[in-house]
Amino acid sequence: MNKVSWQSPSNIALVKYWGKKSGQIPANASISFTLDSCHTRTTVEWEQIEADGAPFHFEIFVDGEEAPDFRPKIETFFQRTAELLPFLPSVRMRIDTSNSFPHSSGIASSASGLSALSLCMGDIALQMGAVDEEGFERFCSILSRLGSGSASRSVYGGLVVWGQHKDIPGSNDSFAIPYPHHVEHVFSTYRDTVLLVEVGQKSVSSTKGHGLMNGHAFAEARFKQAEENMSEMIQHLQTGDLHHFGELVEAEALTLHAMMMTSRPGYMLFRPNTIEILEKVRTFRTEEKVPVHFTLDAGANVHLLYPASAEQKVHTFVEQELKQYCKDGRYIHDSVGGGPKRLTE
Incomplete structure (x- = not known):
């Protein structure tokens, strides 16, 4: 073989x-x-x-x-x-x-x-x-x-x-x-802590979710917005503007879930603990002046994105404040990576 x-x-x-x-x-x-x-x-x-x-x-x-x-x-x-x-x-x-x-x-x-x-x-x-x-x-x-x-x-x-x-x-x-x-160097070492709010099969698969964009009342406006947001993202990556980068990333995540909620039939992948985390992150960022922002994929889990310089403060925040909202206290500290690896010679 x-x-x-x-x-x-x-x-x-x-x-x-x-x-x-x-x-x-x-x-x-x-x-x-x-x-x-x-x-x-x-x-x-x-x-x-x-x-x-x-x-x-x-x-x-x-x-x-x-x-x-x-x-x-x-x-x-x-x-x-x-x-x-x-x-x-x-x-x-x-x-x-x-x-x-x-x-x-x-x-x-x-x-x-x-x-x-x-x-x-x-x-x-x-x-x-x-x-x-x-x-x-x-x-x-x-x-x-x-x-x-x-x-x-x-x-x-x-x-x-x-x-x-x-x-x-x-x-x-x-x-x-x-x-x-x-791309400003700060983004090459960006961190991503994944908070596992829910582990298991999602109630609505991404395949079904994509299908519900066909005929969606806001679909064309969303596609236009995404094109504009790509252009804006280029500017933030070039200048290293973490505030506006994070603001855009959060808006994209919330828009994604808004599209799901306003589909017909609509559905929600947020869980109560997802919302608790989002609120806590916003409060922490404002009070502690730490550039940490959230994003989500098509699920209940929350990704925290932040520069390497904020790693210790964010790790402490996760352990002390956010772990309680994770399934069995589980989360994953990750970072931007170099891509796939061939494991066979």
Whole structure:
């Protein structure tokens, strides 16, 4: 058996993507911090076989246990990527995957999980001659996008853009790119503490949430706003203006959840403890003059973003004030990371 193995991180969007067109094309551009400690490790053991008419042959294991519940998602991924991975019918695979954080809890587990799998599949494609080394990362970003839109951004480290935008040269709806403009150094060591308010399956999946943007009363206004916010974000990243950077990040998070609440049917992923945390963060920032801001993905958990210089104060604040609102007192200290790592030689 041949073996490929990759570790790929999650990411946290600063300007959010919510709503998509057919073919996993985003309705607006987005930008994210790639994380470090929140990652997925995936190993694919594979061998060539005689094609027997079946489109693919695989087993999926999560944390060492066979996981039939994950099979439909992987099958959908392979169906979408079949043209890019023409060798699929003639390989048999065992996929082993594990997360360093909870699945389906508002940390982007699909982003790290599907980018890790895409990197493994890209590695196999490399060995089979279906892609060359030069185009490897872009190829894997395209694969990742077809699995889960935000996964396209996890193929790179640091700040990453996905979706075409007039102010970002090279940006594209089909794949992500490393952010091309000047970024003040403070952002390269930014921290992200993830407060685990809720652990487990979300009541409404992101796939369903994106679908509810079709025909949403505020959809077009939101897409226009996101484009404008991308342009504004470029300025804050260039100047190192932490106040306006954080203000914009918080507005994006609240807008994301406002879109969910005003869908038809509407739904709410905030929990009472989520709101308690947001209020506490705002009070702490005002009283202590610490540049810590919140954001959220499509879930109840809260991400605290802050510069490295504020780390000690924020860690103390989390332990003394916010831990009580976390499920079993759980939280994860993370930071901006360098991107995926190939684990096999």
